[in-house]
């Protein structure tokens with residue numbers, strides 16, 4: 679059965695060929711833009727919130743097409759987000775590298791290039807557009823390739839969020855030495871979302887001493903409490919923030935002091 683991930687990766691191969699034709703220039707990053715999600719996670723006081731700029735998605739179609747990336751990024755930071763994720767895929771998510779650049783010019787926070795990375799050239803493109811962090815999806819890559827891309831990103835001064843959705847994938851991720859593991863609560867084959875995935879994988883991530891980001895399907899304060907109780911150090915939220923009628927209230931409700939929640 680062909681999955682959505684297969685279709686996305688097929689498009690990525692074409693995109694990689696196009697990028698290889700481009701001259702990618704990496705400007706020197708001003709020091710205030712060299713932001714680190716890892717440092718934020720190491721402080722371990724509050725839940726780290728990665729707020730995502732996501733216009734559309736394969737599972738939900740159009741989410742909020744007209745939103746301006748600069749305005750949304752400023753609101754995210756003003757209301758307490760610690761990092762911003764920008765979907766740079768165009769065919770399936772209606773995003774682009776121009777969105778990433780626009781957000782980089784607007785805020786100094788750690789910036790995640792959220793894409794389906796299969797080649798070094800995409801990592802260079804992410805860096806050239808101002809990212810501090812890239813996503814590597816274990817399900818999208820052979821282990822050897824995952825290790826190569828991980829080392830390439832780290833060697834280029836980028837942090838890596840490594841995404842998993844099963845125990846086997848988690849073991850592969852840990853073998854690369856990844857320090858930030860994203861558990862995707864969304865099954866990319868069926869699109870079903872279940873926060874139990876975070877609960878299932880959390881003990882192994884914590885035992886390995888890595889940081890856990892719970893990704894996808896987080897909509898409410900109760901969802902946040904549930905993943906903190908499982909052991910999450912951070913969350914990645916897209917749709918709920920992009921659709922929020924009162925973004926300030928929602929973001930502030932989600933911003934939880936970690937120890938206080940665990941005491942409840």
Ligand SMILES: O=C(O)c1ccccc1NCC(=O)[C@H](O)[C@H](O)COP(=O)(O)O
Nearest residue numbers: 735736737738893894895896915916917
């Ligand atoms: O969101 C999708 O439909 C999707 C489909 C196929 C591959 C990836 C997909 N999403 C990427 C993400 O990881 C989410 O954008 C991110 O975790 C935020 O999720 P949400 O808060 O549920 O918007």
